[in-house]
């Protein structure tokens with residue numbers, strides 16, 4: 001798997017702040033939400049934070065598996081659909097949450113199910129941005145976002161290698 005050179009590592013603290021910032025933006029719309037739909041698996045983490053802030057208790061998932069590398073995203077497979085009751089009125093009043101949009105392909109698959117739903121992601125890259133209604137931070141297309149649940153503490157080389165103090 002080839003990853004872009006630019007890295008955007010996100011700590012748990014930062015992710016919590018950014019997800020809360022997304023909740024503030026959505027709250028500013030002053031809408032009543034019928035339900036939240038989290039796009040698994042990455043969307044489950046911001047969904048837990050945002051549903052708490054917005055008082056949403058009806059939480060659904062759409063389960064999607066994708067096999068992608070940085071440049072190319074393979075086939076997207078819908079493993080579990082949304083409850084048909086939430087698809088009424090084109091998904092109007094549904095808040096769809098994901099951690100990020102990159103190429104926009106995941107969001108496009110879910111948009112096709114619920115064209116009138118409101119799509120919100122914590123982070124967005126330029127290609128995916130047109131598919132999303134609300135997001136917090138945009139990063140360039142050639143940046144890889146490292147989420148806290150994918151990372152652990154590891155030794156870091158000194159900026160100047162060979163430095164002995």
Ligand SMILES: O=P(O)(O)OC[C@H]1O[C@H](OP(=O)(O)OP(=O)(O)O)[C@H](O)[C@@H]1O
Pocket residue numbers: 039040041042043064065066067073098099100101102103104105106107128
């Ligand atoms: O805009 P796209 O190019 O479609 O990419 C964005 C999607 O990629 C990641 O999920 P991934 O498919 O890696 O699965 P995961 O959420 O289960 O980790 C991320 O959580 C988004 O759902």
Ligand SMILES: [Mg+2]
Pocket residue numbers: 039040041042043098106
């Ligand atoms: Mg995902």
